[in-house]
Amino acid sequence: MTLRALALLPLLLVSAHAQTLQQAESFRSAGRYQEANTAFRALVAANPKNPEYRVRWGRLFLERFNKEEAANLFEEALAIQKDYAPALIGLALVAADGYDVKAVELAEKALAADPKLTEAHELMARLALEDNNPKRAAEQADKALAISPKALDAMAVRASIDWLADKTDSPWMGRVLEVNPKYGEAYATAGHFFVLNRRYEEGIKHYRKAIELDPRLWAARAQLGVNLMRLGEEVEAKQQLELCYENGHRDAATVNTLRLMDSYKNFLTFKTDNTILKLHKKEADLLHPYFESELKRAIATFEKKYKLKLDRPVQVEVYPDHEDFAVRTMGMPGLGALGVTFGNVVAMDSPSGRKPGSFHWASTLWHELSHVFVLSATHHRVPRWFTEGLAVHEETAASPEWGDRLDPQVIAAIKNKKLLPVAELDRGFIRPSYPTQVVVSYFQAGRICDYIAEHWGFGKLLAMMNDFARSEPTAQVIEKELGIKAEDFDKQFLAKLEAETKGVIEDFDDWRKKLKQVADLSKAGKHDEVIPLALAIRDLYKDYVEAGSAYEFLADAYAAKKDNPAAIAELERYARVGGRSPVLLKRLASMLEETGRKRDAALALERLNYIFPNDAELHNRLGGLWFGESNNAGAIREYNAVLAMKPMDRAASHFNLARAYRQAKQIDEAKDQLVLALEAAPGFRPAQKMLLELSP
Known part of the structure; x- marks a missing residue:
């Protein structure tokens, strides 16, 4: 070269x-x-x-x-x-x-x-x-x-x-x-x-x-x-x-x-004048009456509360597979992990897609329906913090037992001064700066709306909603409607929140250490030692109702000592603060029924219809309790739910439903159920006997 x-x-x-x-x-x-x-x-x-x-x-x-x-x-x-x-x-x-x-x-x-x-x-x-x-x-x-x-x-x-x-x-x-x-x-x-x-x-x-x-x-x-x-x-x-x-x-x-x-070929659609409900066919018969009833109740409530009638039906899609629901939210930051709203369309998890007790579907439904009304009222011109905060507020407004509780993530954020100014709170949803900030922002936004409703009245929240419809910024709306600058609002709100949570934050480490001691004592069967220690820490962190709560250990200890009234009282306290464990709520119902408080037992089980209705035993027990209390509509609904879950003993299930129809004086419906019972078991004598009694 x-x-x-x-x-x-x-x-x-x-x-x-x-x-x-x-x-x-x-x-x-x-x-x-x-x-x-x-x-x-x-x-x-x-x-x-x-x-x-x-x-x-x-x-x-x-x-x-x-x-x-x-x-x-x-x-x-x-x-x-x-x-x-x-x-x-x-x-x-x-x-x-x-x-x-x-x-x-x-x-x-x-x-x-x-x-x-x-x-x-x-x-x-x-x-x-x-x-x-x-x-x-x-x-x-x-x-x-x-x-x-x-x-x-x-x-x-x-x-x-x-x-x-x-x-x-x-x-x-x-x-x-x-x-x-x-x-x-x-x-x-x-x-x-x-x-x-x-x-x-x-x-x-x-x-x-x-x-x-x-x-x-x-x-x-x-x-x-x-x-x-x-x-x-x-x-x-x-x-x-x-x-x-x-x-x-x-x-x-x-x-x-x-x-x-x-x-979607596996989904069934149910339409009314103002609702469209899409349910997977494997659970549509079971969930339809519960979801449609709650959907109608929430819409009627919000029409009055927000002074607004929607111009089109609300569509609710319920997904038993969480991965299907996740597709609906893909690429959207800051959305809830359980439900999402797009205009008049709501998509949410089915209770069957979640671990029993981990998901309150009715609370989620009310949350999302609040979005439908707020987005409609503001022509979709509303800060994320406000619509999310108002939706969180509406969960506990529907029932004090609903909504999310103060959790360790939020406790840590308050302790470490990580809450955002109200005028910047949207950032916590869109681009979180730490892993739990979206969860913390939901809590903060909800508490802000609670605070405004408590100190200025719910009417001020409606006035703010109207201001946001005109694309007015948060700081301007706060000053206009509440009469204080956003910075001063932040100071007042944080002072109140910190005062309310001061005890929990200061005692949290001690509570956690002693709860571990209670768990060890309970496991060892030392119930006399469990009771005073659990009582001492229970109210340090009242909102803790997850597995292994002080309420649960106390109820176990009282029951072991044959002190059923005290065990019942503890489980009732657990239910009132938002406890959702199907096992504990069923135990409460059983203990109430044993003491003759059958209506209260039914109400304890009724809570589970909003948490995990995919439970045939629940519906059978609740149907029997409502039948005994002559709540015929409740008994009919519950026995229909049993049949929707395709029980092994269809004859007995149809017969129970026939009894409820008979007590409600719906004789033709009772006869239809008796015929179905006999088709399932031609020799079923109770059904034969009742059919003869009802035939002229």
């Missing part, structure tokens, strides 16, 4: 690498992702010390829904070159996709490494608007535009700020179209923010505009499909999602939503 050739070799190698990178990016742009992946792999293998190639490869993975591999490649790039700005912004994008608070920190690091990184400013603008801070979002977008006047995503954020403020025509969209007449991503960006603010119909409208500009914008089309499905527009939703799937856009939301929609 000549010296000239040797001198040219490095340049030739650089050229070859450039061509390979160009080829990889060409494959990526053309949607030939497998070939792009192969090209990037070869490029990185040939250039192991080049951080750019790893970042480019990582962006391919990010584009193709593989955040984990993308993050690994970005980290590898940083290992090669510390503070490499493109890798930092890549990690920021991964974090932002999961609403991780680290996204802001990573974007700031990227800007520190490269102050002229336009994409970092654009991401900061997006994150600020997600945090409901349009002023900061505009500032960051403007910084991006100062660096690059054609920064399309910065313009898209600016346009979104205008549209969210109900400015129908934004000059920023005109500027976007001047730069790129086909840039549908700008409308898709707005769609994202509308959905994040629960303004689903407007989100759908903007996703439609996005794909009008660029029909191959599959991410926007997929979000259109997902949000159509959220609002119950299932036919078009499926069409849009199938089109995405057929064209290779197979992210988790698209694939899982299509799978969920395929499962």
Whole structure:
């Protein structure tokens, strides 16, 4: 090889690498992702010390829904070159996709490494608007535009700020179209923010505009499909999602939503004038009367309370498989783990999808229905903290035994001064800064609404709701309706909350240590020692009703000493503070029945219908108690529930239902049940005898 050739070799190698990178990016742009992946792999293998190639490869993975591999490649790039700005912004994008608070920190690091990184400013603008801070979002977008006047995503954020403020025509969209007449991503960006603010119909409208500009914008089309499905527009939703799937856009939301929609053939739909109830056919007969009754009761209550009549039926979907429910909430930050509301559509777990005693379905239903009314009343223009807080408030307003209790996570947050100012409380739902902050924010928002109702009256909450409908900010609404600045409200609220929880917080460590001692004493059968120690700690933390509570140990100890009145009193106290264990509530019912308090026994079991109704023994026992108390409607409902669970002894179950109908003087229905009993067991003499008695 000549010296000239040797001198040219490095340049030739650089050229070859450039061509390979160009080829990889060409494959990526053309949607030939497998070939792009192969090209990037070869490029990185040939250039192991080049951080750019790893970042480019990582962006391919990010584009193709593989955040984990993308993050690994970005980290590898940083290992090669510390503070490499493109890798930092890549990690920021991964974090932002999961609403991780680290996204802001990573974007700031990227800007520190490269102050002229336009994409970092654009991401900061997006994150600020997600945090409901349009002023900061505009500032960051403007910084991006100062660096690059054609920064399309910065313009898209600016346009979104205008549209969210109900400015129908934004000059920023005109500027976007001047730069790129086909840039549908700008409308898709707005769609994202509308959905994040629960303004689903407007989100759908903007996703439609996005794909009008660029029909191959599959991410926007997929979000259109997902949000159509959220609002119950299932036919078009499926069409849009199938089109995405057929064209290779197979992210988790698209694939899982299509799978969920395929499962709808297993659901039955029950309609009334103002309700649509979707239940899985394996439990529809059982759950239908309970859910529909509670649904009707809640709607009637809220119509009066919120002075609002809904303009369309409420649709409630109940999922026995929690993974199906999780599909409904995918990609949405800060939503409840048990139920979710999209306009007039509510999706929630079935009690059968949860461990018995861990889930109060009626409380969840009331919570979600409160959202339906508040979102409707405010035209979906309401801070998340307010609608969540009001929904939590409504749970205990429906029944003092309902709603979530003060838990150790919240105790720790109060102790460590981690509660947010009311004007910033939405951040706790959208981008939590510690693992339990969403749970803490639900509690704080609920207590704020309790505090307002207690000190200013429920009417002030309605007035605030009307202010939010006009898009007035939280601080302004607090001052307008409550007559104090938001900062002073925070001080007053926190002072009251800290005073209420002072004892629990101060005694928590001692309570936990002594509860362990009580558990050990109970296990050893030392009941005389259990009672004084459990009594001493029970009221230090009254809200603790999980397994192994002081209430349970006391009831066990009293029962072992044959002091049934004391055991009953302890279990009644447990029930009143929100205890949900089917075992303990059934034990309470048995003890009450033994003492002749049959109505109270029935009421104890009635609680379980709101917690875990998928229990044939419960319905059989409760049916018998209500029959004995001449509560014929209750007995009929419970014996029907037994039959819905397909009991082994169908003859006896039909006969019990016949007895209840007879006592209710519904003779024709009684006869029908007797015939069914005899079909199941032709020689069943009690049914033969009653049928003769009822026949003329």
